[in-house]
Amino acid sequence: MELPRNPFNRSLDGNTRYGCWAGFGTGYATEILATAGFDWLLIDGEHAPNTVPSILSQLQAVAPYASAPVVRTVNHDPALIKQLLDVGTQTLMIPMVDTAEQAARLVAATRYPPHGFRGVGGGLTRATRWDSVEDYLARAHEELCLIVQVESRTGVDNAEAIAATEGVDAIFVGPVDLSTGVGHAGNPNHPDVQAMIRHTLEATHAAGKAAGILAPAEADARRYAQWGFDFIAVGIDISLLRQAAIETISRYKPETPKPKSSLGY
Numbered sequence: 001m002e003l004p005r006n007p008f009n010r011s012l013d014g015n016t017r018y019g020c021w022a023g024f025g026t027g028y029a030t031e032i033l034a035t036a037g038f039d040w041l042l043i044d045g046e047h048a049p050n051t052v053p054s055i056l057s058q059l060q061a062v063a064p065y066a067s068a069p070v071v072r073t074v075n076h077d078p079a080l081i082k083q084l085l086d087v088g089t090q091t092l093m094i095p096m097v098d099t100a101e102q103a104a105r106l107v108a109a110t111r112y113p114p115h116g117f118r119g120v121g122g123g124l125t126r127a128t129r130w131d132s133v134e135d136y137l138a139r140a141h142e143e144l145c146l147i148v149q150v151e152s153r154t155g156v157d158n159a160e161a162i163a164a165t166e167g168v169d170a171i172f173v174g175p176v177d178l179s180t181g182v183g184h185a186g187n188p189n190h191p192d193v194q195a196m197i198r199h200t201l202e203a204t205h206a207a208g209k210a211a212g213i214l215a216p217a218e219a220d221a222r223r224y225a226q227w228g229f230d231f232i233a234v235g236i237d238i239s240l241l242r243q244a245a246i247e248t249i250s251r252y253k254p255e256t257p258k259p260k261s262s263l264g265y
């Protein structure tokens with residue numbers, strides 16, 4: 001069979017693509033999101049209770065739908081990256097990338113020798129459709145999309161070099177970690193943080209790469225779309241459930257406290 005095509009990088013054509021965080025860690029919940037019309041879904045292996053098998057079941061659950069899956073790792077471990085690629089992840093997001101050297105090593109973790117050091121799973125893996133994809137070893141990289149997260153002052157300072165790293169396809173700004181790390185916890189809209197976000201966006205575009213961000217508050221998402229962000233996560237499934245649950249019960253019990261977020265959204 002043909003190497004499966006990656007719908008995520010094909011969707012990055014200059015129009016803003018809207019996504020949703022998938023944090024429940026089950027194929028059932030993520031499949032529901034996939035029927036809702038989001039362009040992409042972030043299966044979160046950093047902060048959600050996910051493992052490689054739970055990520056695999058979510059990839060399988062969303063495969064029939066148009067929402068493109070993006071898988072976030074918990075760290076930079078090449079062994080974990082290998083497992084996530086082997087279960088069929090084609091778009092990977094890696095948190096906390098501060099330097100171009102880190103970015104280059106992450107690229108190498110996704111490439112087979114001589115271009116990198118990804119180990120060969122061959123017929124054991126869903127990525128090769130159990131050895132039915134012709135030329136997988138030679139062509140796997142063509143359908144991979146590597147997104148690195150810039151979410152620290154050092155990362156912002158190095159944004160030009162990180163974005164220029166060959167094999168990095170996109171940068172995703174982490175506004176919560178960035179604002180917290182520079183002393184504005186819960187306030188990604190502080191002018192200093194906004195300036196850092198804009199700088200990262202411009203550095204990413206200057207390198208010809210795509211830029212993404214998380215913005216669950218509508219006014220933020222609309223501003224970032226206007227700035228030119230290519231992909232924006234406009235919701236978090238867990239928060240959406242909680243908000244809808246509280247709004248529902250408060251119609252009958254008006255004394256119910258309204259949803260509050262310590263993160264500024």
Ligand SMILES: O=C(O)C(=O)C[C@H](O)[C@@H](O)CO
Nearest residue numbers: 047151174175176177178214
């Ligand atoms: O720093 C950020 O913002 C992110 O990387 C996203 C957070 O991890 C997200 O889990 C906030 O709920």
